[in-house]
Amino acid sequence: MPKAFTLWFTGLSGSGKTTLARRAEETLLERGMKVEVLDGDLVRTNLSKGLGYSKEDRDTNIRRVGFVCHLLTRNDVVAIAACISPYREVRDENRRLLGRFVEVYCKCPLEALKARDAKGLYAKAERGEIPNFTGVSDPYEEPLNPEVIVETDQETEDESAGKIIRTLELMGLIPAWEEEQEYSEEEEAKIKERLRSLGYI
Amino acid sequence: MRWLGRKRKPRFCVLGLDGVPIGLLRRLVEDGTMPRLGALLPQGRLQQMRTTLPEISAVSWSSFMTGADPGTHGIFGFVDLKPNSYAIRFPSYADLQAPTIWDRLGQRGRRSVVVNQPATYPARRIEGALISGFVAIELRKAVWPPQLLSRLQSMRYQIDVDTMRAREDHDLLLHELQTTLQAREQAVEWLWQEVDWDYFELVVTGTDRLHHYLWPALEDTSHPRHRAVRDYYRQVDGLVGRVYDRFAGSYEGAPAECFMLLSDHGATETVTEVYVNAWLRQQDFLRFEADEPESLEQMSAGSRAFALEPARLYVNQRRRFPQGCVSEDEVEGLKRELAEGLEALEFEGRKVVARVVDRSEAYSGPLAKQGPDLLLVPERGFDLKASVRQPRLFARTALTGTHTWDDAFCWSGAAVKQDPCITDLAPVILGAVTGEVPG
Numbered sequence: 001m002p003k004a005f006t007l008w009f010t011g012l013s014g015s016g017k018t019t020l021a022r023r024a025e026e027t028l029l030e031r032g033m034k035v036e037v038l039d040g041d042l043v044r045t046n047l048s049k050g051l052g053y054s055k056e057d058r059d060t061n062i063r064r065v066g067f068v069c070h071l072l073t074r075n076d077v078v079a080i081a082a083c084i085s086p087y088r089e090v091r092d093e094n095r096r097l098l099g100r101f102v103e104v105y106c107k108c109p110l111e112a113l114k115a116r117d118a119k120g121l122y123a124k125a126e127r128g129e130i131p132n133f134t135g136v137s138d139p140y141e142e143p144l145n146p147e148v149i150v151e152t153d154q155e156t157e158d159e160s161a162g163k164i165i166r167t168l169e170l171m172g173l174i175p176a177w178e179e180e181q182e183y184s185e186e187e188e189a190k191i192k193e194r195l196r197s198l199g200y201i
Numbered sequence: 202m203r204w205l206g207r208k209r210k211p212r213f214c215v216l217g218l219d220g221v222p223i224g225l226l227r228r229l230v231e232d233g234t235m236p237r238l239g240a241l242l243p244q245g246r247l248q249q250m251r252t253t254l255p256e257i258s259a260v261s262w263s264s265f266m267t268g269a270d271p272g273t274h275g276i277f278g279f280v281d282l283k284p285n286s287y288a289i290r291f292p293s294y295a296d297l298q299a300p301t302i303w304d305r306l307g308q309r310g311r312r313s314v315v316v317n318q319p320a321t322y323p324a325r326r327i328e329g330a331l332i333s334g335f336v337a338i339e340l341r342k343a344v345w346p347p348q349l350l351s352r353l354q355s356m357r358y359q360i361d362v363d364t365m366r367a368r369e370d371h372d373l374l375l376h377e378l379q380t381t382l383q384a385r386e387q388a389v390e391w392l393w394q395e396v397d398w399d400y401f402e403l404v405v406t407g408t409d410r411l412h413h414y415l416w417p418a419l420e421d422t423s424h425p426r427h428r429a430v431r432d433y434y435r436q437v438d439g440l441v442g443r444v445y446d447r448f449a450g451s452y453e454g455a456p457a458e459c460f461m462l463l464s465d466h467g468a469t470e471t472v473t474e475v476y477v478n479a480w481l482r483q484q485d486f487l488r489f490e491a492d493e494p495e496s497l498e499q500m501s502a503g504s505r506a507f508a509l510e511p512a513r514l515y516v517n518q519r520r521r522f523p524q525g526c527v528s529e530d531e532v533e534g535l536k537r538e539l540a541e542g543l544e545a546l547e548f549e550g551r552k553v554v555a556r557v558v559d560r561s562e563a564y565s566g567p568l569a570k571q572g573p574d575l576l577l578v579p580e581r582g583f584d585l586k587a588s589v590r591q592p593r594l595f596a597r598t599a600l601t602g603t604h605t606w607d608d609a610f611c612w613s614g615a616a617v618k619q620d621p622c623i624t625d626l627a628p629v630i631l632g633a634v635t636g637e638v639p640g
Contacts, residue, residue, distance in 0.1 A: 032347040183293060183323075187338045191291050194336055197364040198413055199474075199600045200257060200279045201289075201510050201588065 004034075004073040005173050006098045007164070009082040010091060010143060011106030012135045013121060014113045016152040016160065020106065021082035023161040028078055031175055036072050038065050040083035053132035059090045066094035073098060086134045088141040100173065104164055105146040110135050112153040147171070210311070213634050214448045215402040215461045216441060217265075219258060219319070220409030222467030223249045223610035225419065234434050237442030244457040245614035249607070252466045252623045254563045254576040255511050256606035258319045258335060258409065259292070261465035261623055266318065267299035268627025272564030274299040276320065277572045279336070280510055285523055287497040287507075294321045294333070298568060302627050303327045303400060309635055311399040314392045317360070317385055318404055319465075330396055332388065334404055335361055352391065358384045362410050368599050374414055375429050378407040379436065386440055393447060399634050403444065405437055412468040416602030420470070457614025459633055463626065467605035472582035474598065475546075475553055476591040477508040483594065484542060494589045500524065506539060511604075512585035513573035514539060514557075536575055543577060548595055555580045578606060 007024055009017040021037050028035045044051065047064055051057040062085050069079035085091050095101040113135070114122045125133035132138045148167045150160035168174045183191065195201040218226075226247075230239040253264040253271060255278060263276040271277045275298035283290045297320070303313035307328030315321070315331045322337035324345040332353070333343035337360045344350050359381045367374035382405065389403055411430055412419070418426035441462065449456040481487035488501035497507055500517075502524050508514050516532050519525040527535055540557035547553060556578040560569060563576050579585050584603035611621055615629050632638055 029348055030346045032350060182295065183291060183338075188291055190338050191336045194338075194361075194364050195279050195291075197368045198410075199584065199586065199598065199603075 003100065004076045004078045005100035005102060005168075006069045006073055006079045006081065006094075007102050007104065007168070008069075008085070008091070008094065009080070009104045009106055010085045010146075011152075012108060012110065012113055012140055013084060013133075014116060014118065015106035015108040016150070016157070017082040017084075017106050019157060020104070020150065020152075020160055020164065021080045023157065024164055025080055027161070027165050028174060033174065034077045035080060036077050037080045037082065038068060040065075040081075040085075043083065053138065055087065058085075059087060062087070062090045062094065066090075066097055069094070069098055073100065084134050084140070086138065086140040088143065091143065102148070102168065102171070102173070103143050103146040104148040104150060105143045106152055106160075107142075107149050108152045210399060211459060211634055211636065212398065212448075212452070213400050213459045213461070213630050214444065215400075215463070215630065216444055217262075217402065217404035218408050218437065218462065218464050219404060219406040220412050220466055220468045220604065221464040221610065222469065222605060222608045223247070223464075224608060225468070226464075226610055229431075229434055229438075234431050235438035235441075237438045237445070238462075241441070241445060241457070241462075242612060245460070245612050246617065247610060247612045248617065248619075248621055250463065250609040250611040250621050250623060251607045252609050254558060254578065254606060255513060256466040256604045257511060258406075258465055261609075262319045262404075263297055265463070265465060265623050265626060266301040266303075266320075267297070268302075268624050268631075269299045269566060270564050270624055271566075271572055272569030273566030275568045275571065278510060278513060282497075282509070287500055287522065287524075289496065289509075291336070294323060294325060302402075302630055303329065303331070305631055306400055306634060311634060312396060313400040313402070314396050314398045315400075316388055316392065316403045317406060318402065319406065329398055329400075330392055332358075333360070334406055337361075349392075353388060356384050356387045356391075358388055361406060364410065367410065368414055371415060371426060374410065375426070375433065378411060378433050382407055382433075382436055382440065386443070389444065400630065401448075405440070407433065408437065408464075409468070412602035413600050414602075416468065416470045455614060459615065461611065461613040461615065461617075461626065461630065463611045463623070464609040465623065467608035467610075468602050469581050469605050471584045471597075471601055471603045472551070473548055473595045474584045474586050474591075474600070475548070475579070476594055476596065477512055477514070477543075477577065477585055477587050478589045479592055479594045480543070480546065481506055481508060482592075486539065489589070493592070497589060499589075502526065505535060508587040509573065510587045512577035512579065512587070514575040514577065516574045518574075532574070539575060548583065552580050553583045554578070554585075579603075581605060 009021050011017050018039055025035050025037050048061040051061050065081050072079040124130045125136040134140050148164050169176045229235045252261040259279045263274045267274045280289045281292050306313055312329035314329050317334035319334040322333035323342040324331045324333045331345045337343040362377035415426055415430055418424040418430045486506040487504045489499050490501050491499050504517050505527050506516055516527050517525050518527045543554045554577050558576045560572050560574055564572050577585055617629055618625055
């Protein structure tokens with residue numbers, strides 16, 4: 001079996017990180033792998049409770065998530081992180097720590113996110129009601145060489161999820177799933193024996 | 202994989218007992234071997250049931266799961282011919298050309314758990330969980346979704362008894378019948394809770410294995426294995442009872458209306474094996490280059506007919522087969538000649554072939570033309586075979602039981618039509634679960 005790895009989703013709020021992380025989780029579970037999802041919003045209510053949104057606090061949060069990913073992957077559990085993780089340097093620090101690290105950039109133009117704004121967060125941020133809001137009042141540093149870029153304003157959810165899984169397959173991190181509908185030669189020989197033993201051939 | 206919080210919808214549970222004829226079932230209830238079944242029978246209607254031809258599990262179960270005959274589902278036997286060839290191939294689940302009960306339920310967002318279903322290997326994606334049965338080889342390829350695998354392995358789930366060894370070693374057979382049944386029940390208990398299902402199906406295949414190898418022990422009270430085979434049926438009875446109790450316990454209303462028991466074909470004691478290709482050779486319908494042929498590929502030019510297991514007759518027709526020599530005009534006459542000859546065949550003064558059935562009578566649907574030209578229905582106890590290696594017309598092997606086509610059974614509290622065929626059951630199940638009349 002392939003060893004565990006970290007699948008790291010980065011991107012602005014509302015760009016599809018959590019949705020795609022859950023899709024990836026579902027697929028990996030179907031393929032018999034152990035998986036844990038570390039969702040940014042949930043992490044901030046427990047593991048990183050009390051941390052704010054300054055650069056320092058954001059980096060601390062991402063280092064903690066990276067540390068938990070490290071614990072998980074060394075115990076053969078695939079770690080899926082879905083955090084805005086706006087700063088390149090700390091993402092790359094995690095990449096060095098974790099080794100088997102697959103960065104997925106959920107790319108979506110700010111204008112599209114503002115137009116979508118299902119939770120009304122961008123509107124609030126623009127009115128100044130949410131300080132340090134990434135993309136509005138805080139920076140977001142795009143990854144330079146992510147393993148996968150999903151353009152969530154242009155692709156369907158299925159297309160984006162498929163791209164991620166295909167990349168993991170090509171990297172040899174997850175077993176390729178081909179529905180094996182034909183018999184191998186060895187199987188055919190065994191089937192023949194079995195049918196013969198029951199008098200069916 | 203746990204789906205919670207859904208509103209309760211109609212569910213249906215099916216328990217298949219492979220190869221159990223209605224007569225045997227009645228006897229086992231009457232003599233007290235199957236008391237749980239005895240208590241259950243009055244809550245529904247037990248009927249004798251016909252299956253599709255040929256009466257073998259690969260075909261019968263495909264007919265059950267699709268509600269169609271081979272002319273529609275495309276599975277004509279455990280073996281078939283490669284296109285434009287006399288070489289044999291082994292059809293798989295991928296060759297099934299019609300949607301199954303669980304495919305149709307899945308299209309409506311309803312989930313199924315299907316355990317040990319013959320003719321579904323290699324397993325493919327279904328809405329719910331599938332564990333393939335015979336002829337499944339590798340458990341890894343026999344489960345959907347793949348995450349079931351490790352738990353099943355930890356239960357020591359075994360797809361089938363070791364049929365090669367069990368054929369000769371009856372201690373091993375009886376031991377493995379028990380262990381496979383126990384592991385199957387464990388898998389049922391687990392999946393029953395694990396999946397929020399709408400349709401649950403379990404097939405017990407050990408019954409068929411027992412009949413093939415130890416049929417006389419069922420009937421003959423002085424047989425050294427009599428008690429052991431009856432004990433196996435007692436265990437099956439216990440399983441039936443527990444599955445029903447589990448279903449009834451979770452069911453509001455009359456559970457028997459959504460519970461079904463069936464067999465896919467009947468069985469009886471073998472009188473003799475009858476080698477149809479040997480008969481075709483004797484009558485000069487079939488010739489081989491070699492004195493001791495190994496396969497149909499060695500057939501000589503000029504051969505007019507041949508058989509595939511178990512009793513499927515093909516006219517070696519021009520444009521259908523590579524060395525076909527029978528013209529379209531000659532086909533009907535040849536079929537009549539074959540039917541007359543085979544219906545006159547006798548063994549120790551007993552008729553061997555009850556009836557020769559034309560393809561047009563046996564099959565409907567767009568794939569019917571891919572099937573055999575004629576199907577032989579044997580008289581009880583005559584085990585029709587097509588091996589070309591056997592030069593003798595009549596022979597015996599270690600096999601003691603053989604299949605029957607018209608005395609399978611079906612029991613349910615649901616409204617199953619009078620005098621049913623196995624293809625009549627899928628619409629009843631689909632109708633009960635979805636509330637729709639299936640088209």
